[in-house]
Amino acid sequence: MTAQTQIAPAAVQPLKRTKKNLLSDGQDLLASLLVSPTMLVIAVVVGFPIIFSFRESLFRTAGGVDPNTGIVRQGEAFVGMQNFTDIFTNPQTIVGVYGSMDRLINAFINTTFFTVVCVVLETVIGVAMAVIMSKAFKGRGFVRAAILIPWAIPTIVSAKMWGLIFDANGIANRVTGQSTLWLADNASSQWAVIIADVWKTAPFIGLLTLAGLQTIPDEVYEAARVDGASAWQQFTRITLPMVKPALVVAVLFRTLDTMRMFDLPMGMIGPGKYSVETLSMFAYFENNALRYGPAAAYSIVLFVYIVVVAFLFVKLLGADVVGDPETQAIADRRKRQRKLAKQARREGRPAPALTGSTITNGDSAS
Amino acid sequence: MSTVSSTAMRTSADEVATLAKPRRSGKDTALLVGGILGMAIIIVYCLLPFYWMVVSSLRLPTMGRSTDLIPNPPTLENYVSVFDPRNQFTTAIVNSIIVSTVTTVLTLVFGILAAYALARLRFRFKGVVLAIIIACSMFPGITLLIPLFKLFTGSYPWFPFDWMNTYQALIIPSLSFGLPLCVWNLTAFFRQLPVELEQAAMVDGCSPGQAFVKVIMPLAAPGVFTTAIITFIAVWNEFMIALTFGTRADMYTATVALSKFTGQYGFDTPWGTIMAAGVILTIPLIILVLVFQRRIVAGLTAGGVK
Numbered sequence: 001m002t003a004q005t006q007i008a009p010a011a012v013q014p015l016k017r018t019k020k021n022l023l024s025d026g027q028d029l030l031a032s033l034l035v036s037p038t039m040l041v042i043a044v045v046v047g048f049p050i051i052f053s054f055r056e057s058l059f060r061t062a063g064g065v066d067p068n069t070g071i072v073r074q075g076e077a078f079v080g081m082q083n084f085t086d087i088f089t090n091p092q093t094i095v096g097v098y099g100s101m102d103r104l105i106n107a108f109i110n111t112t113f114f115t116v117v118c119v120v121l122e123t124v125i126g127v128a129m130a131v132i133m134s135k136a137f138k139g140r141g142f143v144r145a146a147i148l149i150p151w152a153i154p155t156i157v158s159a160k161m162w163g164l165i166f167d168a169n170g171i172a173n174r175v176t177g178q179s180t181l182w183l184a185d186n187a188s189s190q191w192a193v194i195i196a197d198v199w200k201t202a203p204f205i206g207l208l209t210l211a212g213l214q215t216i217p218d219e220v221y222e223a224a225r226v227d228g229a230s231a232w233q234q235f236t237r238i239t240l241p242m243v244k245p246a247l248v249v250a251v252l253f254r255t256l257d258t259m260r261m262f263d264l265p266m267g268m269i270g271p272g273k274y275s276v277e278t279l280s281m282f283a284y285f286e287n288n289a290l291r292y293g294p295a296a297a298y299s300i301v302l303f304v305y306i307v308v309v310a311f312l313f314v315k316l317l318g319a320d321v322v323g324d325p326e327t328q329a330i331a332d333r334r335k336r337q338r339k340l341a342k343q344a345r346r347e348g349r350p351a352p353a354l355t356g357s358t359i360t361n362g363d364s365a366s
Numbered sequence: 367m368s369t370v371s372s373t374a375m376r377t378s379a380d381e382v383a384t385l386a387k388p389r390r391s392g393k394d395t396a397l398l399v400g401g402i403l404g405m406a407i408i409i410v411y412c413l414l415p416f417y418w419m420v421v422s423s424l425r426l427p428t429m430g431r432s433t434d435l436i437p438n439p440p441t442l443e444n445y446v447s448v449f450d451p452r453n454q455f456t457t458a459i460v461n462s463i464i465v466s467t468v469t470t471v472l473t474l475v476f477g478i479l480a481a482y483a484l485a486r487l488r489f490r491f492k493g494v495v496l497a498i499i500i501a502c503s504m505f506p507g508i509t510l511l512i513p514l515f516k517l518f519t520g521s522y523p524w525f526p527f528d529w530m531n532t533y534q535a536l537i538i539p540s541l542s543f544g545l546p547l548c549v550w551n552l553t554a555f556f557r558q559l560p561v562e563l564e565q566a567a568m569v570d571g572c573s574p575g576q577a578f579v580k581v582i583m584p585l586a587a588p589g590v591f592t593t594a595i596i597t598f599i600a601v602w603n604e605f606m607i608a609l610t611f612g613t614r615a616d617m618y619t620a621t622v623a624l625s626k627f628t629g630q631y632g633f634d635t636p637w638g639t640i641m642a643a644g645v646i647l648t649i650p651l652i653i654l655v656l657v658f659q660r661r662i663v664a665g666l667t668a669g670g671v672k
Contacts, residue, residue, distance in 0.1 A: 027487040027488050027489055027574070028489045030483070030575070031483040031488075031489035034479040034480060034482060034483035034487070035479070035483045035484070035489075037476050037479060037480070038477065038479070038480035038545060038549060039480075039495065039498070041476055041541055041545055042499070042502055045510070045514075045538055045541045046502045046505065046510060048513070049509065049510035049511070049513040049514050049542075050505065050509060050510065052516075052517075053509045053512055053513050056512060056513060056516070129408050132401065132404035132408060135397070135401050135404075136401045136402075136404070136405050141659075142409070143405050143408055143409060144659055145655070145659050146409045146412040146413055147408065148655045148656075148662065148663070149412055149416055149652055149655065150412055150415075150416075151655075152599060152651040152655045153416070153648050153651070154602065154603035154621050154644075154647055154648065154651075155603060155605060156603075156605045156621045157419075157621075157624065157644035157648055158415075160640050160644055161415055161416075161418070161419045161644060162415065164419070164422055164430075164640075164641065165418060167431060169433070170433065171418060171433045174433045199415060203408075203411075207663060207666060208666070208667055211663075211667035253503075253504075256504045259506070260507060262507070262508070262605070262606050267605070267625050279508075280506060280508045280606070283508045283509075284511075284610070287508075287511065287512050292512060292516055292521075295512050296513070299506065299508045299509040299511075300509065303505065303506055303509045306504060306505070306506055310501075310504055321500050324484070324492070324496055326488065326492070327492060327493040327496060330493065331493070
């Protein structure tokens with residue numbers, strides 16, 4: 001008790017600062033000057049379009065003749081959620097791989113199917129590549145150069161390249177001795193898209209995973225070997241947990257990237273093929289037909305889908321996408337203070353003053 | 367340390383000699399062979415489809431669908447027909463260079479300032495700014511394109527300009543993914559530079575601004591350069607924006623032009639020409655990647671994005 005009464009006045013008194021610390025104080029103004037151009041650009045090229053997409057999704061270009069006045073309607077009309085509810089009340093039925101259903105639902109299932117299959121295959125192949133590369137002593141530079149080539153090839157070029165490979169008379173059919181119509185509108189074309197996407201991006205996941213693998217000290221493996229861990233145990237108990245932070249972020253970005261897939265099915269299989277039509281493509285075609293309302297509505301479906309998936313990644317898998325030590329430290333401090341205040345309230349004490357302890361860098365605070 | 371020494375004391379000299387001798391068991395050899403095999407598989411995996419593109423581009427235009435492993439006879443005719451004036455491929459490449467360069471320069475100018483503040487300065491709402499920037503690189507491009515398309519076609523009464531088929535219509539939307547990518551990479555680079563450098567400069571009487579210009583910028587040049595390459599490649603490879611806003615053949619970028627190649631007779635896909643164009647578009651990127659591979663890998667892993 002005595003200690004508390006002694007400390008309390010000191011904590012209440014504001015800290016006197018005679019001299020400004022250039023490294024940590026009064027940087028708000030400079031920072032806002034430096035950051036505001038970027039934020040302004042982002043507000044124009046990202047903020048405005050997103051807000052207007054939401055607005056557009058509630059409208060529809062008016063057409064036809066007004067039954068009351070007999071004049072051709074122009075402009076746009078507010079339709080509320082109709083662009084979204086049309087999938088139930090006024091479905092645009094098409095026949096895709098999954099039978100006949102609304103075109104939006106078909107695109108949604110395609111997007112999900114591509115994302116799940118591609119990301120799983122890419123992660124498995126990518127991690128395998130990273131493990132092989134980390135074990136190799138010679139030729140790592142050469143492999144790294146080779147692995148960057150699929151990444152550097154423009155997606156549309158890769159789409160055309162795989163288009164030729166999967167041509168009905170192409171090399172894929174010749175090697176396998178089949179005569180599969182890969183580029184027609186069927187389940188095979190879905191696999192053609194998946195193979196092309198996995199080819200292009202699995203090496204990239206491999207590259208990011210390799211960077212994570214190289215941060216694991218050899219001593220950890222040595223210790224595991226001494227303890228008699230098998231190679232598989234070393235992989236599942238050491239390698240995977242230790243590359244998890246890097247891998248989760250890489251997988252998150254690959255997932256979001258695959259969800260907005262556009263170039264590959266468009267360039268390889270072509271427009272109007274329902275078996276490979278993704279949400280991005282469907283919204284693009286609607287937009288091209290100047291049906292802004294439905295187009296915006298479908299793009300909003302994709303937007304919300306992506307936001308939900310990103311949220312789940314961050315919450316469930318703990319993807320640390322921001323990765324800023326200072327922000328992390330501030331968040332941790334807030335959490336601690338909230339916990340203290342909660343505890344104090346439960347015990348009937350007044351909440352302790354939220355003194356802002358100085359954070360010099362992320363390491364000392366965490 | 368103590369455990370090691372005590373173990374060593376309990377081990378006889380003979381045993382130490384046996385243990386120290388490099389041991390080549392069958393398992394090690396298998397691992398070595400497996401490693402080499404694995405590396406070979408990775409290289410084949412990465413290069414085989416690319417090899418097929420190069421080979422197919424070197425065939426006779428009439429043999430576009432041939433499946434010979436080596437072109438017979440090899441010819442550059444496809445490369446000649448890529449630059450057939452009908453395709454306007456030269457214009458498309460010039461457009462691509464303009465759009466990619468301007469976007470890269472713009473994103474660097476904005477990005478360097480923002481990234482420095484995010485990596486070094488302490489300010490309120492930093493977490494919010496970081497979250498906004500990272501969120502921007504996650505949003506689907508199509509959501510942004512629809513209102514911008516409506517805007518640039520002059521459909522909004524408050525924006526009475528027709529910007530379709532202009533460079534600004536290709537460049538401004540490209541900022542939406544170029545800028546977050548650039549800021550993110552640069553922030554990672556700036557964070558890697560030791561903060562003591564600026565502290566030393568400030569002790570010597572520099573303001574934070576001077577410390578940035580005189581000390582950090584020269585040191586960050588490699589990082590800025592890498593970011594420039596990564597952004598350039600991203601914009602160069604972009605397809606959806608270019609397809610939406612460049613609808614006239616003279617405003618196609620190279621990727622769009624490639625996707626719109628039609629054969630001489632209109633029905634048959636000119637595979638040879640398309641492959642040749644693909645090789646032409648890819649070769650500069652591959653040279654960049656091979657020359658700067660160490661830096662690019664560092665940039666990609668530091669940024670952790672895309």
